[in-house]
Amino acid sequence: MSESTREHYREAFRTMAGTLAGVELPWLRKARRHAFDRFEVLGFPGTQLEAWKYTNVMPLAKPHWHFVPSDGAYADYAHLIDDLVPADAAGRLVFVNGRHVPKLSSLPPLPEGAFIGSLAQAMRRIPERLESIMARHAPDDGFAALNGAFRSDGYVVVLPPGCAIDWPLHVLFFSSEAALAMHSFNAVVVERGARCSIVEQFTGISDEAYLVNTATEIVVDDEAEVEHCRIQQEARSAFHIAHIGVSQRRASHFTSHSFAFGGALSRTQIDTRLEAEDAQADLNGLYFVSARQHVDHHTRIDHEQPRGTSREYYRGVLDGASHGVFDGRVIVHQDAQQTNAHQGNDNLLLSRSAEIDTKPQLEIHADDVKCTHGATVGQLDENPLFYLRSRGIDERMARALLVWAFARVSVDRVESAALRSRLTQQLLARLPGGEYLRGLS
Amino acid sequence: MLEIRNLNVEVESKPILRGLDLRVNAGEVHAIMGPNGSGKSTLAHVLAGREHYVVTGGSVQYDGCDLLALAPDERARRGIFLAFQYPVEIPGVSNIYLLKAALNAQRRHRGEPELDAMDFLALVKEKLADMEMKEDLLYRGVNEGFSGGEKKRNEVLQMTVLAPRLCMLDETDSGLDIDALQVVARAVNQMRDANRAIVLVTHYQRLLDYIVPDHVHVLSQGRIVRSGTSELARELESKGYGWLGAQESDGLETGAPYPASGGEQR
Numbered sequence: 081m082s083e084s085t086r087e088h089y090r091e092a093f094r095t096m097a098g099t100l101a102g103v104e105l106p107w108l109r110k111a112r113r114h115a116f117d118r119f120e121v122l123g124f125p126g127t128q129l130e131a132w133k134y135t136n137v138m139p140l141a142k143p144h145w146h147f148v149p150s151d152g153a154y155a156d157y158a159h160l161i162d163d164l165v166p167a168d169a170a171g172r173l174v175f176v177n178g179r180h181v182p183k184l185s186s187l188p189p190l191p192e193g194a195f196i197g198s199l200a201q202a203m204r205r206i207p208e209r210l211e212s213i214m215a216r217h218a219p220d221d222g223f224a225a226l227n228g229a230f231r232s233d234g235y236v237v238v239l240p241p242g243c244a245i246d247w248p249l250h251v252l253f254f255s256s257e258a259a260l261a262m263h264s265f266n267a268v269v270v271e272r273g274a275r276c277s278i279v280e281q282f283t284g285i286s287d288e289a290y291l292v293n294t295a296t297e298i299v300v301d302d303e304a305e306v307e308h309c310r311i312q313q314e315a316r317s318a319f320h321i322a323h324i325g326v327s328q329r330r331a332s333h334f335t336s337h338s339f340a341f342g343g344a345l346s347r348t349q350i351d352t353r354l355e356a357e358d359a360q361a362d363l364n365g366l367y368f369v370s371a372r373q374h375v376d377h378h379t380r381i382d383h384e385q386p387r388g389t390s391r392e393y394y395r396g397v398l399d400g401a402s403h404g405v406f407d408g409r410v411i412v413h414q415d416a417q418q419t420n421a422h423q424g425n426d427n428l429l430l431s432r433s434a435e436i437d438t439k440p441q442l443e444i445h446a447d448d449v450k451c452t453h454g455a456t457v458g459q460l461d462e463n464p465l466f467y468l469r470s471r472g473i474d475e476r477m478a479r480a481l482l483v484w485a486f487a488r489v490s491v492d493r494v495e496s497a498a499l500r501s502r503l504t505q506q507l508l509a510r511l512p513g514g515e516y517l518r519g520l521s
Numbered sequence: 522m523l524e525i526r527n528l529n530v531e532v533e534s535k536p537i538l539r540g541l542d543l544r545v546n547a548g549e550v551h552a553i554m555g556p557n558g559s560g561k562s563t564l565a566h567v568l569a570g571r572e573h574y575v576v577t578g579g580s581v582q583y584d585g586c587d588l589l590a591l592a593p594d595e596r597a598r599r600g601i602f603l604a605f606q607y608p609v610e611i612p613g614v615s616n617i618y619l620l621k622a623a624l625n626a627q628r629r630h631r632g633e634p635e636l637d638a639m640d641f642l643a644l645v646k647e648k649l650a651d652m653e654m655k656e657d658l659l660y661r662g663v664n665e666g667f668s669g670g671e672k673k674r675n676e677v678l679q680m681t682v683l684a685p686r687l688c689m690l691d692e693t694d695s696g697l698d699i700d701a702l703q704v705v706a707r708a709v710n711q712m713r714d715a716n717r718a719i720v721l722v723t724h725y726q727r728l729l730d731y732i733v734p735d736h737v738h739v740l741s742q743g744r745i746v747r748s749g750t751s752e753l754a755r756e757l758e759s760k761g762y763g764w765l766g767a768q769e770s771d772g773l774e775t776g777a778p779y780p781a782s783g784g785e786q787r
Contacts, residue, residue: 470594485662489612
């Protein structure tokens with residue numbers, strides 16, 4: 081990190097530390113200070129680190145971002161935001177340029193003991209629930225450290241035992257401000273037997289670069305269920321760094337979907353630990369990029385205790401001179417007997433200049449397990465292409481149809497029909513020739 | 522309708538068709554027979570527009586235009602249909618989606634409005650019943666997990682829905698049991714029409730017991746070596762392809778004789 085960059089961050093932290101939400105909480109002040117110190121030590125991760133070998137973050141380390149959004153007229157975007165959130169989303173939380181906008185958010189009445197709201201609200205109302213999750217562990221890379229130091233808003237979901245929320249909570253992070261760095265922190269604590277479904281959507285309209293560096297911590301208690309769906313459709317010049325950390329207790333079920341379509345450079349890291357017996361994790365993902373976009377997914381599934389199940393399926397479609405990275409680790413610890421794990425990553429390259437680095441990894445330290453993994457990289461197959469054309473379908477549409485057929489496998493794993501149709505629209509909008517496929521079902 | 526003159530085709534620099542001539546008029550059913558490797562399937566695929574095959578000489582006129590200059594999808598929109606010997610599986614594209622996209626592409630080409638959803642479904646269900654196929658096959662991926670027989674029926678289903686002007690069936694009889702063969706033959710016979718031509722490519726005479734052709738051609742070493750009526754097919758059945766070889770060239774002696782029963786199994 082250059083001296084001027086370091087000084088820029090120091091200055092920002094100095095001036096902001098006293099103004100960030102939750103400054104009245106001593107443990108939070110301490111955690112932020114500690115995180116900033118870690119950032120000074122770690123700096124931005126370089127490509128010499130194995131975990132960052134294929135993703136060079138220098139383009140986003142250089143700019144002197146600002147950290148406080150200007151007070152915009154959010155009403156300008158109200159219409160756009162209504163379009164972005166599916167009509168069936170009974171509950172929605174909207175963040176514009178990193179800040180919660182209550183006027184654009186709405187929630188149905190919540191069951192007794194449940195909390196859903198912004199981080200700033202949670203710091204006032206349930207600070208005691210946040211400490212364990214916000215000051216849980218030392219940041220392990222520069223982005224986590226930066227997030228720890230500057231986190232000020234985000235969403236929080238806390239559900240008491242047995243509490244089932246049947247509507248999907250839609251959380252929209254909408255960015256419109258150039259050169260702004262946003263560090264949201266989100267916490268989801270779902271207690272014994274409770275369940276919920278959350279959609280995190282990131283959308284941007286700025287032509288200039290901005291940085292989203294977001295972290296989500298999720299605790300899925302005994303027999304609880306969480307479905308977490310990310311839709312990353314940042315603006316074309318944006319940078320997006322995300323970390324999702326999950327703790328799974330006994331017989332819990334965590335489902336993750338990660339759809340990455342936007343941004344100049346994006347990296348999503350999803351780590352889940354199956355800390356007790358009989359837990360299940362399903363990780364589904366799709367990246368679909370073109371031009372010079374860079375998209376990176378790192379996942380890690382730790383099977384720590386017996387009889388855990390994990391299913392991971394990631395697909396990628398890479399066009400133009402885009403670059404994809406998939407790094408998936410499944411670690412079966414010594415005590416995790418009778419683990420059943422499957423991991424797969426399939427990639428479709430639509431151009432000669434597109435590139436993918438895929439690295440599925442399986443580390444097994446137990447002896448009674450069933451684990452498989454595999455990765456494929458290929459191009460559109462000529463045989464089905466000719467078959468479709470021989471039926472009168474023109475080449476552009478035939479190609480679009482085959483790419484869609486490949487990508488929809490990931491979309492079809494999403495349970496909500498409304499969300500699937502949203503995702504379908506977004507995919508078709510990005511797909512060359514996708515306009516031909518509208519209206520066909 | 523179709524006029525092929527002195528057609529020469531290579532695959533990976535190896536000549537497959539060597540000066541083939543064939544004329545097919547509307548209203549006719551032609552059978553093209555011949556031993557394995559004689560170029561039957563190549564002919565069907567070249568007419569459908571497969572890029573893998575390189576035309577090194579000759580011409581193909583279809584309805585007065587230069588067929589070889591047209592893209593495969595353009596040919597299909599102008600009424601050419603190939604029922605594949607080995608239909609591909611396309612998971613993620615449902616059968617009904619394909620039928621609808623294909624039919625609408627052809628209707629747009631003819632300047633007709635797209636069929637509305639109800640009319641389309643009624644049409645497809647009628648044809649499906651003709652083919653004695655189960656309705657759930659419509660909603661599965663194209664040929665995905667279909668048995669060999671189901672794939673062949675599905676090819677013919679597409680053909681009956683699209684109602685092409687020139688139907689080419691490439692070894693559609695292979696891998697079919699006798700019941701399925703009768704269903705397929707009935708559907709093809711129903712399509713016989715004064716404005717339509719049908720070309721059956723087959724190794725065996727069996728199919729021709731059910732679809733009686735107007736003309737039978739024997740293809741050998743990339744050329745039509747014999748043409749005749751359905752009588753010729755029966756002659757081949759009793760004598761195999763070998764007897765033609767005696768008249769033509771020694772190379773033909775290797776042609777597979779007609780087996781006592783059954784067909785090629787996939």
